[in-house]
Amino acid sequence: MTDATWLDAEQLAAYFALKEVGSLLEHAVEQQLRVDGGLSGPQFQILARLADSPAGHLRMTDLADGLVYSRSGLTYQAAQLEKAGLITRAPAEDDERSTVVALTPSGRERLGRVMPGHIEVVQRLLLSSLSRKDMAAITEILGRVRDRMRTAPPRSAAPRRSAGARKPAV
Amino acid sequence: MTDATWLDAEQLAAYFALKEVGSLLEHAVEQQLRVDGGLSGPQFQILARLADSPAGHLRMTDLADGLVYSRSGLTYQAAQLEKAGLITRAPAEDDERSTVVALTPSGRERLGRVMPGHIEVVQRLLLSSLSRKDMAAITEILGRVRDRMRTAPPRSAAPRRSAGARKPAV
DNA sequence: TCAATTTGCTTCGAACTCGAAGCACTTTGC
C-alpha cells in the first residue's frame, strides 16, 4: 500500500468508481438547481449553509471554510446573490473588516423551492441504490478518508522528479 | 428508500462524505497536474484516454463520451493541446465531419512526466487510507451506483413544477 | 433524386473561476 509507482487493478477500480460517481452526481445536482431555481452549485451551498447556521448569518470567512472554491469566487457569488436579493451583506460590528452575510426571506423562499428537487435527485441517483448497510459502509470508509485528507501534509516532501516515465494511462 | 421529501441523518452523512471526498481529491489532483506538467484536469483526461486507446487515436465524440464536460469545452481544450503540440487533429477519412485526435510523441512524454506525481497523490490521499477490503466495498457499491446512474431516466417523469412560471433566476 | 433531418464539430457571448495584487482595518512588538 505504500509503493507509489503504479496502481493495480483493484486500486484503479476503486479510484475510478469514486471519481465517476462524484462527477455524475455533481453534474446532475447542478443541473437540477439551475432548472428548478436558477441557482448555481456554489450559490446553493451558500444559501444552504446560511439556512443551516444557528444565528442565521455568517461571516465570509465562515462560509469559505468548508467550501471548496476560492475566496474571490465566494465574493463573486455573494455579490450575485445580493444583487438577486437572496442575501444581504453588511460590515460586522465588532470588526470593520468582516462582512456578515444573512439570508433574506426571499433567499429562504428560493431555497425552499429547490430543496424538494434536490432531494429527489440525490434520492434517485444515489440513495435509491444504497442499502442501509451500504450507507454505513460508505460513511465509515469515506469519513475516514476525509479526515486523513484534511490532515494530510500538502505534498512537498516528495519531489518525485525523474525520467522514469512508466506506462501511459492511469 | 422511496420517500423523497427529506433525508435522514444516515443518508446525509453518506451523501456528504461522498461529495467531500470527491471534491477534495479532484482539487488535489488538479493542483498536482498543473504544478508537475502544466496540464488542467480535462487536458490530462484527454491525453490519458488517448494513450489508453488501442489505436492511439479517437474521434472527438469518442472522447466526449465518458468525459463529463461539454462538447464545446472539449473543443476548446483540444485546441489548447494542439497549440501546445501535444495532440494532432485531422478530419476523419471515412466521415468528413469527424475530427480524429491523436497523441504526439511530445504529448506522450508529457503524460509520462505527470503520471508519477498523479499516482503519488492518489496513493497518499485516497488509497493509503483504504484496506483491500475497503477498496472492494467501494468498488462494489459505487460501481452499482454508477451503473444505475448511467441508465437512469433523465428526470422528466417528475414534473415537480408547482405552479409558478420559472423564475428569472439569479 | 433531392429536400428534410440528423450528426459531428466549432464559434459565439455571457458567466464563472482562479491567484495575485490591492485596500482597509486590527493586532503585535518595541
Add this chain to the structure above:
DNA sequence: GCAAAGTGCTTCGAGTTCGAAGCAAATTGA
C-alpha cells in the same frame, strides 16, 4: 504610542466553462 505585520475581503485580468446557435457532411425517406 505607533510602525510593522497580519487579517478579511474585494478587485483585477486572464483563462475556462457552458449552452445556444451555426455550419457542413451524411443519412433518411418521399
